Amino acid sequence: MSRILIIDDDRQVCETLESLIFRLGHECFAAHNLKDGLAHLNRTDIDLVFLDVRLPDGNGLEALGQIRNQASPPDVIVLTGQGDPEGAELAIQGGVWDYLVKPSPIKQIKETLSRALAYRQEKKAMGQTMSLDLTDVVGKSSVMRQCYERVAQASGSDSTVLVTGETGTGKELLARTVHRNSGRSSRAFVVVDCASLTESLLESILFGHTKGAFTGAARDRVGLVKLADQGTLFLDEIGELPLSAQKTFLRVLQERRFRPVGSSQELESDFRLISATNRDLAAMVQEGAFRQDLYYRINTIHIVLPPLREREEDIIILARHHIDKLCRQRNIPLKEMDPEFMEMLKHYDWPGNVRELFNTIEQAFVHSGAEKTVYAQHLPQAVRIRVAKSMLGRGKGEDGSGLEIEAVEEEEALPTLKDFKMSIEREYLLKLVGAYGKDIQKMLNVSGLSRSHLYAMLKKHDIEA
Secondary structure (H helix, E strand, O other): OOEEEEEOOOHHHHHHHHHHHHHOOOEEEEEOOHHHHHHHHHHOOOOEEEEOOEEOOEEHHHHHHHHHOOOOOOEEEEEEOOOOHHHHHHHHHOOOOEEEEOOOOHHHHHHHHHHHHHHHHHHHHHHHHOOOOOOOOOOOOHHHHHHHHHHHHHHOOOOOEEEEOOOOOOHHHHHHHHHHOOOOOOOOEEEEEHHHOOHHHHHHHHHEEOOOOOOOOOOOEEOHHHHOOOOEEEEEOHHHOOHHHHHHHHHHHHHOEEOOEOOOOOEEOOOEEEEEEOOOHHHHHHHOOOOHHHHHHHOOEEEEOOOHHHOHHHHHHHHHHHHHHHHHHOOOOOOEEOHHHHHHHHHOOOOOHHHHHHHHHHHHHHHHOOOOEEOHHHOOHHHHHHHHHHHHHHOOOOOOOOOOOOOOOOOOOOOOHHHHHHHHHHHHHHHHHHHHOOOHHHHHHHHOOOHHHHHHHHHHOOOOO
16 A cells, blocks of 8 residues: 545545545545645655645645655656646756646556555565765755665666766766776776877777777777676766767767777677766757767666756765764774854855865865864855855845844844854745746746755745745
8 A cells, every 4th residue: 555645626526536546555645725735745744745836835846855854755747737848848857756737637647646555566676776985076955865865776687878967076986986886896987088098099999909900909809888798887988979970989889889990890898878967958959969869879777967056955965974974094093073064064065076175175184183073164265255256146135235234232242153154045936926926937047046956945045936
């Protein structure tokens, strides 16, 4: 028996779905607004949510992040009276199981419900039989949990994998994690940096060459493709691969056969391909800069690594992990992190993602010297200045004069910097919500915050939007 939650303000729809769900032998709960629905999710483990889009207190699609952020996130079926192609795209990107437009036939709803629950049971069974080795992969946010699900799927198959994400998000680390959890884990993981390959040497490096094949070829050389035989070939920054090489490599990918430079004999290599890029390959295909047939070949399982700004709840976890690692490497007692230090980390936007965070943490660690605590003052000046400018910029009113702050009488004690910042932050959020109400997109545009960051700050200050 599964637990199913309906979040819909149409009571007739709720009654119809409840009747169907009870007949199928499942437990059912209903909420008629987002607030009650999210509250129910926080106190009860739910397997599946039927979610309406237009609700009295907000847009259901805007709440997908909060729904997916549960310890055991439910699957979601969006059921709406509004046929909205962009809404459907946003819903699918948010990880929903299906997007149904009311009125949908009961048979269709029943089939979708049954498939979603069957898939969930299979996923649970797979999770019980397969425990992932996530060495050095850190993160508990909902977006990272979705990544782990994709890693588990990729590890259980031998299909090609494409890992995409901004620079510094950890694409190679994730690729190694897939390899480490796969049936090829005992064999080689061979890295090819496509960005550093010159077109003249590309075939020699990938496929190898025979002695005397060209000037300087003093001996036979085994190519990286052959070194990956029975293991994994990782093409890092595949978007940088020249078009001429793309055609050549497509045949190798199809046939698993290649000819070393200067040789008349073809060789075979049974490798599993994982590719990574920070570029939009679909757009490159449209521009003619990347072969469409190769794109389809490498994109069987697609794992998207989110930027650090979209996984704010992982920032302190990552910082703690790296400080502990540095302490162990230097064989010194673990250092603490000052609260203001952590607040500053959370307020920085991390354009360089995890790579920049780790580099910043190491600089602060070195500056802290023999001190037992890492303070905000130990952070690089560039980070502190950027955070300060960001907070000052967000604190300005529409007239540019800044938020009103009551004068402090001489006899009054100044608050701590942390309390002052919290007060200003709360006042700004109240003004933001008061000015733009339910228009979440306008709030994001004005504040410059990401959606997840805004929700996290509203939750921290107990402000409803």
